[in-house]
Amino acid sequence: MEQNCSYLFTKCWEGFSSDDTKDQWLEIDARLFLYIRNSIDTSVTSLIGHCEYVKELMDYLEFLYSWQSNMSRIYNVCTSFNRGEQLDQSLIAYVMEFKKTYEEFNSLLPLSTDVRVMQTQREQIDVLSFLTGLRPEFDAIRSQLLNESDVPSL
Secondary structure (H helix, E strand, C coil): CHHHHHHHHHHHHCCCCCCCCHHHHHHHHHHHHHHHHHHCCHHHHHHHCCCCCHHHHHHHHHHHHCCCCCHHHHHHHHHHHHCCCCCCCCHHHHHHHHHHHHHHHHHHCCCCCCHHHHHHHHHHHHHHHHHHHCCHHHHHHHHHHHCCCCCCCC
């Protein structure tokens, strides 16, 4: 895949000069994004639906497949999902932001027909809900638990 990306990158940047505008940068980014997205296995495509730019896509794929614990990210998304507020956003902006969070939450904890997987996910959500409710004085403990490879059960 690395060779394909390098080729695609070179192909997209042919003829690019220093006089080009932001619109051209965005066009090239969109073209690269589509090339990369179309080369990804369909089982992974649903996980990257919230990504809009090449850098965001590559960072997210690195996060997903870097063998680091996802619990910190799941915690942040879960917190955003459960505490979403419109604040001073328009209704459309609020709906779009909520939908993006919802899709990311579902990509991090996808539905499964395997009862063991569902039980593990439910336990993770229970622990995350508990950690979300802790007062700020427990931030260090919360952070330590989220950085563990195995999150303890309640």
